[in-house]
Amino acid sequence: MTIQFNDETFRDDYSFYNSERAIKRFPFPFHEDSYMYSVNMEQHRGGPMDSVYEKRFDVDEHYVAEMKDRAMVLADDPLRCQSLPHMTLAGWDLLELIMVSKSEDYPDLFELHRDGNKWRWVNKPLGIDDTFTFLDDTTLPYGPMEYITRQAQGDFCVLDQRDDNLWMDAGMVTTQADWSLDFDIGMNFFEWHAPVPLAHEKGIFVRALKFLLNIQQGAPARRLNWTMTVNPLLDTSPENYHKWGIQKTTLTPENIGTKQHLRVELQTFFRLPRSNALVFPIRCYLCSFQDLMTAPKWGRRLHRVIRDLPVELATYKGFIDNRPMMLDYLSQFDDGLPTSPGIWPDLDTEPSLQK
Amino acid sequence: MSGAEKIAVIVTDIVPLNDLVTRFEFKPIDGGLLPTFSGGAHTVVEMQDGDITRLNPYSLMSDPMDQTAYAISVRRDDEGRGGSLFMHRNVKVGDKMTISYPVNLFSLDLRAKKHLFLAGGIGITPFLAQIKQLERLGGNWELHYACRSESLGSYVDELTSHHPNETHIYYDDQDQKIDLLNLLDGQPLGTHVYVCGPKGMINWVRQTAEGEGWPREAIHYEEFLAPQPGKPFEVKLAVSNKVIQVGENESLLEAIEREGVDAPYLCRGGACGQCETRVIDYTGNFIHRDHWLEDDEHASGEKIMPCVSRFEGKTLVLDR
Numbered sequence: 001m002t003i004q005f006n007d008e009t010f011r012d013d014y015s016f017y018n019s020e021r022a023i024k025r026f027p028f029p030f031h032e033d034s035y036m037y038s039v040n041m042e043q044h045r046g047g048p049m050d051s052v053y054e055k056r057f058d059v060d061e062h063y064v065a066e067m068k069d070r071a072m073v074l075a076d077d078p079l080r081c082q083s084l085p086h087m088t089l090a091g092w093d094l095l096e097l098i099m100v101s102k103s104e105d106y107p108d109l110f111e112l113h114r115d116g117n118k119w120r121w122v123n124k125p126l127g128i129d130d131t132f133t134f135l136d137d138t139t140l141p142y143g144p145m146e147y148i149t150r151q152a153q154g155d156f157c158v159l160d161q162r163d164d165n166l167w168m169d170a171g172m173v174t175t176q177a178d179w180s181l182d183f184d185i186g187m188n189f190f191e192w193h194a195p196v197p198l199a200h201e202k203g204i205f206v207r208a209l210k211f212l213l214n215i216q217q218g219a220p221a222r223r224l225n226w227t228m229t230v231n232p233l234l235d236t237s238p239e240n241y242h243k244w245g246i247q248k249t250t251l252t253p254e255n256i257g258t259k260q261h262l263r264v265e266l267q268t269f270f271r272l273p274r275s276n277a278l279v280f281p282i283r284c285y286l287c288s289f290q291d292l293m294t295a296p297k298w299g300r301r302l303h304r305v306i307r308d309l310p311v312e313l314a315t316y317k318g319f320i321d322n323r324p325m326m327l328d329y330l331s332q333f334d335d336g337l338p339t340s341p342g343i344w345p346d347l348d349t350e351p352s353l354q355k
Numbered sequence: 356m357s358g359a360e361k362i363a364v365i366v367t368d369i370v371p372l373n374d375l376v377t378r379f380e381f382k383p384i385d386g387g388l389l390p391t392f393s394g395g396a397h398t399v400v401e402m403q404d405g406d407i408t409r410l411n412p413y414s415l416m417s418d419p420m421d422q423t424a425y426a427i428s429v430r431r432d433d434e435g436r437g438g439s440l441f442m443h444r445n446v447k448v449g450d451k452m453t454i455s456y457p458v459n460l461f462s463l464d465l466r467a468k469k470h471l472f473l474a475g476g477i478g479i480t481p482f483l484a485q486i487k488q489l490e491r492l493g494g495n496w497e498l499h500y501a502c503r504s505e506s507l508g509s510y511v512d513e514l515t516s517h518h519p520n521e522t523h524i525y526y527d528d529q530d531q532k533i534d535l536l537n538l539l540d541g542q543p544l545g546t547h548v549y550v551c552g553p554k555g556m557i558n559w560v561r562q563t564a565e566g567e568g569w570p571r572e573a574i575h576y577e578e579f580l581a582p583q584p585g586k587p588f589e590v591k592l593a594v595s596n597k598v599i600q601v602g603e604n605e606s607l608l609e610a611i612e613r614e615g616v617d618a619p620y621l622c623r624g625g626a627c628g629q630c631e632t633r634v635i636d637y638t639g640n641f642i643h644r645d646h647w648l649e650d651d652e653h654a655s656g657e658k659i660m661p662c663v664s665r666f667e668g669k670t671l672v673l674d675r
């Protein structure tokens with residue numbers, strides 16, 4: 001399979017777009033007509049062909065553009081990438097995991113040639129061909145985590161595991177939903193989750209942490225999370241809130257279909273072998289309301305989910321003010337028919353819109 | 356299936372080290388590479404002992420970066436339920452066995468400025484892998500290793516010849532004893548202490564270090580409990596709707612598995628918390644042996660760790 005990489009931007013003129021293929025494989029996050037926080041974790045061992053779950057690290061048409069956007073964010077703000085000194089070994093673990101996975105899963109795009117500790121890495125989409133010594137930091141232009149995550153879509157948190165907790169001791173975070181690595185660095189699982197409403201009371205974080213501490217080598221896991229973003233922005237960080245927060249007020253009934261995006265994070269969890277750290281890649285997928293509405297099931301369901309979402313969640317996710325306008329738009333795509341269970345669009349079996 | 360991922364291996368070498376300890380080496384059957392691991396990790400070895408499937412955890416002692424083979428050292432326990440006896444008596448070079456992916460419940464704290472290792476007897480094994488890891492990374496470490504006698508000092512020669520400055524050996528039969536207070540006192544700021552050995556040694560080190568004001572997170576220990584034999588008892592499994600008998604020489608977890616009920620586990624030694632099971636009803640006494648539950652949880656009668664704990668009494672109903 002060869003991928004045609006989009007020439008597109010996630011800022012200024014927002015030329016980002018999804019091809020028909022990208023819309024079909026969009027990870028729609030709602031398996032039923034309502035939503036509440038839960039410990040929604042499952043094994044990450046592949047998935048249906050061509051779905052975003054199929055490979056360990058999904059590479060899609062946005063790859064090259066996303067990596068350009070990351071480089072721009074880092075040039076403006078180097079603190080988006082940080083690694084405490086004891087996390088260098090975990091950085092090498094991550095580099096190995098990504099290089100091995102991508103070269104096995106996308107042999108036409110990536111190659112890894114290993115001769116003992118002498119490694120050669122070829123990244124064709126980004127035009128990289130580097131030779132270096134594994135575990136020798138001086139042979140790479142950046143630290144190992146920064147080097148490889150400049151070439152991998154999605155944010156990465158690398159968590160040290162000690163004292164029955166996880167610690168945010170390293171990360172590459174440029175495509176986040178309004179949280180800051182620079183603020184969270186060195187915090188533990190409960191500390192960085194403190195701002196989340198309702199989930200603490202439901203005991204979700206205690207159970208989630210237990211699950212994560214026991215994730216073992218060779219048995220990765222995954223979950224989905226979601227929020228809303230006006231304009232296809234990757235960098236919705238607190239650091240740049242002054243730039244993107246204001247854009248939420250530019251939404252109108254006329255432009256909402258193209259401007260309002262559902263933002264879905266495919267979050268995966270891998271145990272890293274040499275360091276015993278845990279890596280948490282957070283891969284962000286954006287899809288405009290208009291494109292989502294091409295699947296009748298998604299149109300019906302998104303309306304119901306957004307309508308019935310608890311106020312606390314809509315507020316935390318930052319779209320409480322725009323919710324009435326969203327519902328006006330989405331209600332046009334809800335004819336009241338039942339929806340089939342599961343997240344898949346079921347384009348062949350779901351009836352088209354009856355209104 | 357519960358537990359970590361499995362690897363099919365072949366026994367490629369068996370080396371008796373002394374009267375009690377034998378080393379086993381495993382290579383993958385398919386000729387491929389084994390996963391790398393972090394020092395302190397263990398693997399769970401599956402033994403087909405007649406009708407009984409035994410699953411015993413052993414620390415990996417080989418070089419964590421060596422993906423061609425894993426090595427473990429097994430100390431023969433003549434009083435135990437037979438896992439170590441099976442390894443010593445029945446396992447031969449060329450045998451096919453199943454082991455688990457590495458699981459680490461005793462990992463190095465890589466923030467430490469120095470790693471101070473205290474080993475007792477067979478407790479040396481996780482440190483052998485950690486030392487190899489630190490040597491590669493240029494870490495700062497020191498080992499104090501207590502053995503019963505020279506003849507039972509597994510790996511003493513190897514350690515003292517490769518690392519004469521870092522290694523300190525103590526023989527019980529020569530009345531040599533680790534001078535713990537002074538040792539702890541003389542450590543640079545940022546040192547972490549790790550202890551692996553018999554229960555008494557672990558308690559001694561933990562209590563002394565805590566008494567000397569060492570922060571809890573700088574004290575690391577690992578003790579695998581082998582499940583102990585005990586009186587047979589009967590259990591009702593409420594979810595699977597079965598009444599099962601736990602025999603004298605099997606653990607509650609093994610009995611549950613024997614009946615075809617899938618139950619979660621990782622370490623099988625009372626340390627990881629995976630097998631925690633809710634008690635629905637009971638009349639009798641628990642024999643709690645795990646390190647996982649807190650004292651008040653043990654007293655509550657609401658939870659049991661079936662990998663190592665047992666029960667004596669009339670009724671026990673579990674949420675499984």
Ligand code: HEM
Binds near residue numbers: 178194195226280
């Ligand atoms: C180690 C892996 C994880 C990391 C690094 C992580 C990190 C984060 C961060 C930084 C936030 C934003 C908090 C803020 O507002 O500042 C967040 C939100 C959240 N996390 Fe996690 N998380 C992890 C695992 C999990 C797991 C396993 C769950 C399972 C239930 C979970 C549930 C949530 C929820 C429900 C939110 C609120 C999201 C929303 O409504 O948009 N997290 N997480």
Ligand code: FES
Binds near residue numbers: 624629647660
């Ligand atoms: S299996 Fe680890 S505590 Fe029981």
